[in-house]
Amino acid sequence: MDQPWHYLVLLGAFVIVLSFAMPKRSRPSAPVGDMELALEQFMQSIEEENKELANIVGAAQREQKEALSSSEQRIAALEKRSEELQRRYVELEQQLGEQIKLHQAEVAAKLSELGSRQQVHADTGAASPLPAEEEMPVSDRISDRYADLLAMHHQGKSMEYIAKKLGLNKGEVQLIVQLSAQEERHRA
Structure with a gap:
């Protein structure tokens, strides 16, 4: 056994036995290139969905701003109309108050005139301008x-x-x- 070829044969036999004894490594079912391609397609679809989502959110924000602007314009118009109506109400209330005062003054004047006529008729002994209950x-x-x-x-x-x-x-x-x-x- 001093010869080097024996060592080589024994070493070769050992490697063969060892190769059978060790479990085989499993190979990936898909090559690495296919995995990279699948990942790229997935990333692309995610980016497209993100862009669509960003567009939808942007459109919703624009619509909300337009609606808000429209609402603010309507509120401003309603406030202006309310102020106009308030002013008109105050004016009409003042006019009504003046008309009531004038009407009350006219009624008071007529009543005082009627009272003075009755006083004159009572003083002179003349018949009252208002007929008695049985005559009326x-x-x-x-x-x-x-x-x-x-x-x-x-x-x-x-x-x-x-x-x-x-x-x-x-x-x-x-x-x-x-x-x-x-x-x-x-x-x-």
Whole structure:
């Protein structure tokens, strides 16, 4: 065994036995090139989906900005309209107040004139300008013509309620109530 070829044969036999004894390494089912190609395609599809998603988000943001802008414009227009209506309301309220004052002044003037006439007639002994209850036809008495109005007034309803319910002006209701009270005093 001193010869070198024996060593070589023994070494060769050992390598062969060892090669059979060791488990074989499994080869990948797909070559590495196919894997790289699949990864590139996957990355490409992800990038395309990201671009589509970015476009969708961008479009949604633009729509939201447009809607917000439109809403702000409508709000500004409504606020302007509200201010105009408020100003108009104040003007109409002032005009109504002035008309009520004028109407009340006219009624007061007529009542004072009527009172002064009655005073003059009472002082001179002349007949009263208002006929007595028995002389006055039933349909000419205020309490008969406006019985429903006076009934509501006696129930404690407000002048505004009565005017609204009967479709009259508040000043008219006040005048009818005052004239009815004056008529009652003359009958008494």
